[in-house]
Amino acid sequence: MRFLVALGTHRHMTGEEIAAKIGPGAAARFPVVNHEWENPAALRDYGTLDGTRILLNRAMHDSDVVIGVGSIAPHPAAGFSGGGKIIAPGVATEEAVGEFHWQSVHYPQRDVLGVRDNPMREQIDRVAHLAGLTSIVNVVLDGECRIIGCFSGNPVEAHRAGSALAGELFRVAISKPETAGIFITDTHPLDQDLWQGVKAMCALECIVPDDAAVIVVTPSPEGVSRQHPDVLALGYQGLATTTRLVQEGRIDKVTAHNIVQGGRLVERTHAFMVSPGIPAEDIRRLGFTPFASVQDALNEASRRKGRSARVIILGMGGEICPVAV
Secondary structure (H helix, E strand, O other), X not given: OOEEEOOOOOOOXXXXXXXXXXOHHHHHHOOEEEOOOOOHHHEEEEEEEOOEEEEEEOOOOOOOOOEEEEEOOEEOOOEEOOHHHHOOOOOEOHHHHHHHHHHHOOOOHHHOOOOOOOHHHHHHHHHHHHHOOOEEEEEEEOOOOOEEEEEEEOOOHHHHHHHXXXXXXXXXXXXXXXXXXXXXXEOOOOOOOHHHXXXXXXXXXXXXXXXXXXXXXXXXXXXXXXXXXXHHHHOOOOHHHHHHHHHOOOOOHHHHHHHHHHHHHHHHOXXXXXXXXXXXXXXXXXXXXXXXXXXHHHHHHHHHHOOXXXXXXXXXXXXXXXXXX
């Protein structure tokens, strides 16, 4: 038995992180390998799907049984995490990861986030089947990381059942969000850097009206994105501008999707950010206005939108799925 860490294009996990993830005993007893999306020797051609070659980590081909282990929560590009997503884009090439995420930004967040059966998930399930994903063991966690449901078996059927529970848990009904002038959200629990933290911005996109004041609170101890420096170099941009950058070959699709996810918020709101991990000049470069505290940001938002403006506060922005009612 061996473990393959499905990184996508995220940085490699350290030995300490692996031990914390699977337990020090298991980490010492079994081989654990980080997916090397940039190493051709670690990849294999699994055939074609709709005319596209499927290049994935060769570990699945070299194994008799492939079990996907993970958790299920709302996801802005796949509807929900978990299931076959651990294969595609979890152990795919940079090009495939980029194409998957780039396609997702062409759909409104309300049609993807927290929607299990969407166009992106259909592709995920088909690639995972082609790669030989045998079964999954996926858990649904509550806000304190306690397991409240475990779903195992067929990668599609088990994931669909788990997504139903995760939807009930993380779907948040917001009454008439169009009447609110100020929105405050944090990026917990996905906020190692702002590359992850952008998920909270995607959640806001589902409900925030144009011209609202938005305050994003994020620790982001590793800054904006060490793996994808073009996010900071170019700042958050809208879909039209980013599409042109992709067509001109100035940016890869992996980075492009992240830029659009943040850009949709910057384009149509008063975007404020409070972050001890990101320098003020970097926050400005992204298109946000930096503040030292949430109170300072709220004071400015109230000045712009009026002291009587309705305020909506969304905790755990990195995992919730807001729905307007």
